[in-house]
Amino acid sequence: MLWDSLVKNQFAKIDASFLSDFREPGNANNRLAAWDPYDKSMRYFKFLFFHQIQAKDPEFFANYAKIGPTSLGNPVVLTSPSGQPINLDHFFSIEEFTFLDANLNTGELRHILEIGAGFGRTAQALVNLFADLEVYTIVDLPEVLALSRAYLEQVLDETKFAKLRFVDALTLGSGHDGIPTIDLVINIDSFQEMPRQTIEFYFRRFIDSAGHFFSKNAIGKYSPESVGLRGIDESQLLDVFSLGLSTQMIDIFNPDDLHLARTRHVEEYRPNASFTVVAQEPLGIFPYYHNVLYARDPTQ
Numbered sequence: 001m002l003w004d005s006l007v008k009n010q011f012a013k014i015d016a017s018f019l020s021d022f023r024e025p026g027n028a029n030n031r032l033a034a035w036d037p038y039d040k041s042m043r044y045f046k047f048l049f050f051h052q053i054q055a056k057d058p059e060f061f062a063n064y065a066k067i068g069p070t071s072l073g074n075p076v077v078l079t080s081p082s083g084q085p086i087n088l089d090h091f092f093s094i095e096e097f098t099f100l101d102a103n104l105n106t107g108e109l110r111h112i113l114e115i116g117a118g119f120g121r122t123a124q125a126l127v128n129l130f131a132d133l134e135v136y137t138i139v140d141l142p143e144v145l146a147l148s149r150a151y152l153e154q155v156l157d158e159t160k161f162a163k164l165r166f167v168d169a170l171t172l173g174s175g176h177d178g179i180p181t182i183d184l185v186i187n188i189d190s191f192q193e194m195p196r197q198t199i200e201f202y203f204r205r206f207i208d209s210a211g212h213f214f215s216k217n218a219i220g221k222y223s224p225e226s227v228g229l230r231g232i233d234e235s236q237l238l239d240v241f242s243l244g245l246s247t248q249m250i251d252i253f254n255p256d257d258l259h260l261a262r263t264r265h266v267e268e269y270r271p272n273a274s275f276t277v278v279a280q281e282p283l284g285i286f287p288y289y290h291n292v293l294y295a296r297d298p299t300q
């Protein structure tokens with residue numbers, strides 16, 4: 001029986017040594033309390049995501065419904081209050097759309113350029129939801145461009161797919177490359193993984209002359225131990241710690257640290273003095289990520 005073996009294996013010797021650490025993650029208390037933070041299941045992910053879904057309003061789900069197929073690739077799906085299947089990737093895309101829609105004159109958006117688009121979830125949402133958009137350019141590594149091209153070809157209708165341009169980051173010249181004037185440059189969860197010189201290249205090449213810049217990146221670095229990651233290769237860590245523009249170590253579960261880091265981060269990612277901050281807000285689900293929208297003053 002379950003408890004016969006449990007008491008023999010885990011509770012056979014209650015002494016000072018047992019008492020000193022029985023509530024540490026992974027120790028005997030995980031059989032008594034109904035949780036263990038080292039649980040190797042989707043339990044905590046699903047609960048966290050479930051609560052985030054409950055907090056959204058009907059308009060959020062109405063927009064989600066407008067972006068077309070969302071299940072290609074077989075993501076983990078939870079259910080909205082009205083019975084709609086929701087996955088985290090497209091949930092983020094609708095959050096990004098909502099933030100931009102609230103803070104931009106979206107009727108004037110003709111050309112968006114996204115640097116580092118992954119499989120294309122943001123492009124899928126914005127091409128469907130910004131009706132006046134004419135061109136959406138994706139700049140990415142060739143292998144990942146092959147994925148976003150194949151993915152977006154399947155989930156977008158022909159007219160919307162025709163608005164997309166795919167640009168290889170590795171052969172990108174410093175010239176114009178036939179890329180039209182950019183109203184908004186987007187970078188999500190990827191400058192933080194690039195060396196400073198690459199980011200500065202993108203600033204000079206696209207962002208400095210664009211109308212707006214939307215960044216959603218991490219506001220600092222954190223120690224792997226603080227989230228319970230163990231046995232991490234030190235040399236890989238040095239690499240990760242040096243990437244991006246917000247490289248200060250912070251406690252991502254300390255509100256004071258988060259507050260200070262956000263203030264620094266907004267300055268670190270401001271392209272140049274002619275850009276001002278139009279809007280900023282932490283990401284709901286992972287508050288050490290920050291949404292920032294900058295606008296360029298065209299007279300400067």
Ligand SMILES: C[S@@+](CC[C@H](N)C(=O)[O-])C[C@H]1O[C@@H](n2cnc3c(N)ncnc32)[C@H](O)[C@@H]1O
Pocket residue numbers: 115116117118119121139140141144169187188189190193194198
């Ligand atoms: C963590 S993924 C984020 C993808 C997407 N923005 C999202 O949030 O779903 C990082 C992206 O940056 C891209 N990337 C990495 N280095 C790059 C570079 N030098 N230039 C352009 N994109 C790059 C990767 O190929 C990938 O698409």
